[in-house]
Amino acid sequence: MRSLQPPATEAALIDRADALAGATVGALCDSLGHPCPADLRRHKGFIGDLVEAALGAPAGSASAPDFPALGVELKTIPVRPDGAPRGSTWVCTAPLFALDPGPWRDSAVCARLARVLFVPVLGDGPPATRRFGVPVLWSPSADQEGVLAADWDTLTDLLVERAVGQWTADHGVALQLRPKAASSRHRVEVLDHDGDLVETVPLGFYLRRSFTAEILAIEPRLLRP
DNA sequence: AGCTGATCATGC
DNA sequence: GCATGATCAGCT
Numbered sequence: 001m002r003s004l005q006p007p008a009t010e011a012a013l014i015d016r017a018d019a020l021a022g023a024t025v026g027a028l029c030d031s032l033g034h035p036c037p038a039d040l041r042r043h044k045g046f047i048g049d050l051v052e053a054a055l056g057a058p059a060g061s062a063s064a065p066d067f068p069a070l071g072v073e074l075k076t077i078p079v080r081p082d083g084a085p086r087g088s089t090w091v092c093t094a095p096l097f098a099l100d101p102g103p104w105r106d107s108a109v110c111a112r113l114a115r116v117l118f119v120p121v122l123g124d125g126p127p128a129t130r131r132f133g134v135p136v137l138w139s140p141s142a143d144q145e146g147v148l149a150a151d152w153d154t155l156t157d158l159l160v161e162r163a164v165g166q167w168t169a170d171h172g173v174a175l176q177l178r179p180k181a182a183s184s185r186h187r188v189e190v191l192d193h194d195g196d197l198v199e200t201v202p203l204g205f206y207l208r209r210s211f212t213a214e215i216l217a218i219e220p221r222l223l224r225p
Numbered sequence: 226a227g228c229t230g231a232t233c234a235t236g237c
Numbered sequence: 238g239c240a241t242g243a244t245c246a247g248c249t
Contacts, residue, residue, distance in 0.1 A: 044233055045242025052242085059236085063240075078244080088228085090243060169229050179230055180240095201230085202239090209227075 004056035010070050010137070016055045017119055017135035025121070026128030028054055036128040047127065048076045051119055065112070072115050072137070079120040079133065083216055086124070089207040094159065094177055096190055096203060101156040104149035109175065109205050113148065115139050118216060138215050144174070147211075151175035155205070162193040164200055174211035180204030 007013040020028065025047055029036040032053060037043040052074060057066045066074040078086040092108045095101045104110050120133030140148060151172040158166045158177075169176045179201040187199040 040233095040244060042233055044244045045235075048242040049235085076243085087244075090241090093240075176229090179232090182232065182234095184231055 004053070006056045006058050006067060006069060008069075010072065013055060013067060013070060013072060013117065014135065014137060017117060020051070020054060020119065020132040021134045023132055024128060025050065025130045025132070028132075029128065038126060040127055043127075047121055047130070048074075051076050051132075063108075065115075070115075072117050073112055074117050074119065076119045076121055077212065077216070078124070078130075079122055079216065081122065083120070083133070084213045085209050085216060088176070088178070088209050089212050090180075091175070091205040091207060093180060094155070094203040094205050096159060096188065096200070098159070101159060104152040107152055109148070109152060113140060113207075118212070120216065136216060144211075144214075147174045162191060164190060164192045164198055167200060167203060169206075172208070174208055176206050176208055177203045178206045 007016060026036050028050060032050070034050065034053075037046055040046055052066060055067075055074065057074060058068065065071055075089060077089060080086055092112055101107065116138050118136045118138060120135070121130050122133055123130035151174055155172055155175060155177055158171060167177055169178050171177065181202045184201055186201065188202055189197055189199055192198045
């Protein structure tokens with residue numbers, strides 16, 4: 001799916017993303033010579049991968065931003081007609097075994113969210129009919145970073161305390177812990193707060209819908225190109 | 226309508 | 238097997 005050089009500058013990246021706005025996923029598939037699945041049930045990451053290719057993200061850069069030279073992470077995000085996201089946004093895996101996850105500023109979550117290019121995707125029908133909105137290049141405001149840092153402390157405290165029963169999605173204002181696995185049958189063993197060996201599902205950090213809604217709260221007409 | 230827990234494909 | 242990209246689907 002890769003045929004383009006990475007953008008040399010942030011401005012070049014934004015130009016490419018802007019050029020997508022208004023186009024359908026089907027049209028982008030055509031221009032990249034890539035088949036478009038009839039639904040996303042068994043192709044959940046398809047649009048994300050497609051946009052990576054369209055913007056020239058280098059392939060297979062694990063545990064690095066999508067655009068390593070620019071320090072920019074790419075997120076395609078499905079939005080409703082009013083521009084609000086349809087769901088939560090994956091960030092990264094949660095450290096279930098760390099004795100000390102460390103401070104917010106040194107965290108993988110902080111690094112991932114330092115600079116993010118959100119590419120909205122409108123529509124909920126067949127993928128080919130969905131349409132790209134105007135991208136938003138975001139870095140957390142001081143207020144937003146405060147919320148994220150507080151959540152980081154809350155959630156990593158639960159992990160460090162081995163409060164396994166509390167490892168649910170109900171904690172955190174902007175960030176939350178959620179299962180991240182191929183299935184619930186995939187378990188990991190951890191020691192709980194009593195020192196007992198218990199099984200749990202691998203967890204990841206996600207951004208709550210309300211938080212990304214705030215990020216994407218821009219002039220709604222921009223979302224209907 | 227929204228959230229939570231469950232799930233799917235692919236590449237390395 | 239794990240990390241990447243997310244959406245699905247049941248329940249409240």
